[in-house]
Amino acid sequence: MEYVYAALILHETGEEINEDNLTAVLESAGADVEESRVKALVAALEDVDIEEAVEQAAAVPAAGGSSGGSAAAESDDDSEEEAEEAEAEEEDEDDGDDEADGEGLGQLFG
Numbered sequence: 001m002e003y004v005y006a007a008l009i010l011h012e013t014g015e016e017i018n019e020d021n022l023t024a025v026l027e028s029a030g031a032d033v034e035e036s037r038v039k040a041l042v043a044a045l046e047d048v049d050i051e052e053a054v055e056q057a058a059a060v061p062a063a064g065g066s067s068g069g070s071a072a073a074e075s076d077d078d079s080e081e082e083a084e085e086a087e088a089e090e091e092d093e094d095d096g097d098d099e100a101d102g103e104g105l106g107q108l109f110g
Contacts, residue, residue, distance in 0.1 A: 002031050003041050011050045018042060 006025040010017045019038050026033045 002026060002029065003037055006031075007041060007045060008050070008054075017045055017050075 003022070003026065006022050006029070007017050009025055010021050015021050019035075019042055022038050022042060023033050023035075026038070
C-alpha cells in the first residue's frame with residue numbers, strides 16, 4: 001500500500017507520477033523500493049483519472065449509510081472488490097512474486 005500512498009501524495013502535491021518521483025517519495029519515507037513494483041504502478045496509473053477515483057472512494061462511506069438504494073449497493077460491491085484486490089496485492093507482496101505486483105491497481109483506481 002505504501003506505493004499507492006506515495007502515488008497519492010504525488011498527485012495531491014501536483015507532481016508528476018513517474019518512476020523517479022515515486023522512488024524518491026518511497027525512499028524518503030524509509031521504504032524498501034522495488035524497481036519492478038514502481039514500474040508496474042506507474043504503468044497501471046497511466047490512464048487512470050486519480051481525482052475521479054478518489055471522489056468515488058470518498059463517496060463509498062456516505063453511500064453505505066443510506067437506506068439501501070441501488071447506488072449504495074453498487075458502492076458497497078465496489079468497496080468489497082477494492083478491499084479484496086488490496087488484500088490480494090498484500091498477499092502477492094508477501095509472496096515476493098514480482099510478476100504479480102501491480103495487477104489490479106488500475107481497477108483499484110478506475
